[in-house]
Amino acid sequence: MRGEGVRVDVNLVLRSTRVITPEGTRAASIAVAGGTIAAVWPHDAEVPAGARLEDVGDDVILPGLVDTHVHVNDPGRTEWEGFHTATRAAAAGGITTLLDMPLNSLPPTTTVEHLRIKREVAAPKAHVDTGFWGGAVPDNVKDLRPLHDAGVFGFKCFLSPSGVEEFPQLDQEQLAASLAEIAGFDGLMIVHAEDPHELDAAPQKPGPAYADFLASRPRIAENTAIQNLIDQARRLAARVHVLHLSSSDALPLIAAAKAEGVKITVESCPHFLTLTAEEIPDGATEFKCCPPIREAVNQDALWEGLADGTIDCIVSDHSPSTADLKTGDFASAWGGISSLQLGLPAIWTEARRRGHDLTDLARWMSTNPARLAGLDRKGAIEPGRDADFAVLDPDATFTVDPARLQHRNRVTAYAGKTLHGVVTSTWLHGERINHRGTLTDPAGRLLERTN
Numbered sequence: 001m002r003g004e005g006v007r008v009d010v011n012l013v014l015r016s017t018r019v020i021t022p023e024g025t026r027a028a029s030i031a032v033a034g035g036t037i038a039a040v041w042p043h044d045a046e047v048p049a050g051a052r053l054e055d056v057g058d059d060v061i062l063p064g065l066v067d068t069h070v071h072v073n074d075p076g077r078t079e080w081e082g083f084h085t086a087t088r089a090a091a092a093g094g095i096t097t098l099l100d101m102p103l104n105s106l107p108p109t110t111t112v113e114h115l116r117i118k119r120e121v122a123a124p125k126a127h128v129d130t131g132f133w134g135g136a137v138p139d140n141v142k143d144l145r146p147l148h149d150a151g152v153f154g155f156k157c158f159l160s161p162s163g164v165e166e167f168p169q170l171d172q173e174q175l176a177a178s179l180a181e182i183a184g185f186d187g188l189m190i191v192h193a194e195d196p197h198e199l200d201a202a203p204q205k206p207g208p209a210y211a212d213f214l215a216s217r218p219r220i221a222e223n224t225a226i227q228n229l230i231d232q233a234r235r236l237a238a239r240v241h242v243l244h245l246s247s248s249d250a251l252p253l254i255a256a257a258k259a260e261g262v263k264i265t266v267e268s269c270p271h272f273l274t275l276t277a278e279e280i281p282d283g284a285t286e287f288k289c290c291p292p293i294r295e296a297v298n299q300d301a302l303w304e305g306l307a308d309g310t311i312d313c314i315v316s317d318h319s320p321s322t323a324d325l326k327t328g329d330f331a332s333a334w335g336g337i338s339s340l341q342l343g344l345p346a347i348w349t350e351a352r353r354r355g356h357d358l359t360d361l362a363r364w365m366s367t368n369p370a371r372l373a374g375l376d377r378k379g380a381i382e383p384g385r386d387a388d389f390a391v392l393d394p395d396a397t398f399t400v401d402p403a404r405l406q407h408r409n410r411v412t413a414y415a416g417k418t419l420h421g422v423v424t425s426t427w428l429h430g431e432r433i434n435h436r437g438t439l440t441d442p443a444g445r446l447l448e449r450t451n
Contacts (some may be wrong), residue, residue, distance in 0.1 A: 076106025261306025
């Protein structure tokens with residue numbers, strides 16, 4: 001065990017028969033000093049004098065989850081969510097770090113001044129550690145370097161309409177200009193990749209039928225946008241990340257680009273990996289998101305992409321709205337899935353069915369998202385990392401009751417589903433912030449990019 005000899009200043013020992021470490025799952029005692037993991041000791045290690053022992057028995061200790069794709073919508077659309085409710089939901093779901101997307105708040109995070117406003121709003125409300133993405137829009141190339149210097153973790157852009165007028169999409173020329181600027185300081189561009197021309201060419205039939213909505217967001221829109229992004233990233237030697245991959249058809253393109261050395265990473269989301277088009281009733285717009293939830297055979301291929309490393313990580317794309325915006329018409333309803341609190345059990349339920357284990361889940365939902373964002377103190381249970389943990393009873397089940405969610409608006413595609421995995425506690429910097437659904441006062445810190 002690493003750091004076995006460390007004893008000085010340890011104030012907490014967290015013990016379990018199942019701890020997920022970079023070397024695998026083992027019985028261990030985690031020594032914490034000043035909010036940092038000081039050592040990982042054998043399970044029966046002596047507890048230093050003055051240190052508190054918390055023995056969670058056979059519950060599994062995971063590194064705190066890192067969710068790099070959350071729409072908090074605060075300030076400006078706080079009736080949709082807000083830092084207080086979003087970060088409470090995160091803590092309840094075992095997430096200890098989240099990164100907030102630059103849009104759906106007013107103002108969007110497209111200038112340093114807008115970033116300052118958002119940080120000021122978030123600081124007293126954050127229950128978990130919170131960082132921020134900047135936005136890349138057609139008129140703010142001049143703002144990208146200042147935002148980078150101010151500590152954003154990268155820049156989000158859309159290649160098709162975003163759904164809010166204050167955050168317009170980039171065309172290919174504008175994308176190239178922003179990518180060239182960002183590549184100049186080795187920044188990261190994260191991309192909503194759907195091609196607007198393919199979307200315009202698809203049949204657009206309003207109404208309650210999910211099949212009609214699915215036809216309006218075809219796979220070719222994602223595939224084309226991703227191929228264009230790969231071409232731009234290759235030409236400009238830029239770092240790019242594909243958000244919320246839905247189309248499995250794009251996996252061979254991505255795998256080939258990675259093999260070639262293009263600097264590209266990819267995420268998918270719990271809803272694409274656990275829900276299928278075949279199960280969505282007509283009019284059930286709580287399932288609407290863009291890109292859309294696709295067929296079961298597509299989902300199988302996404303899981304294969306996770307298993308072989310083509311898909312790097314799983315994050316929520318938590319994009320809530322008020323219930324009135326989820327009309328019965330798929331064309332006009334707000335597109336977004338609220339899953340911040342439920343991602344861990346949703347993914348674990350499906351992962352275990354498919355033969356994966358909790359070490360896979362920790363890699364997809366903690367280690368790799370932390371690596372994507374450059375959060376080198378997050379994402380693993382090893383000395384020197386922040387003492388952030390999710391404690392899970394992996395065999396317990398529960399049925400999703402929207403009334404028990406911490407989200408401000410409790411519209412969820414998971415209502416009534418029985419899931420495996422109950423988060424029994426969440427720890428941030430060595431302090432328990434959630435114990436069986438009882439949450440402490442906000443204790444999260446605001447994070448800035450440091451590399």
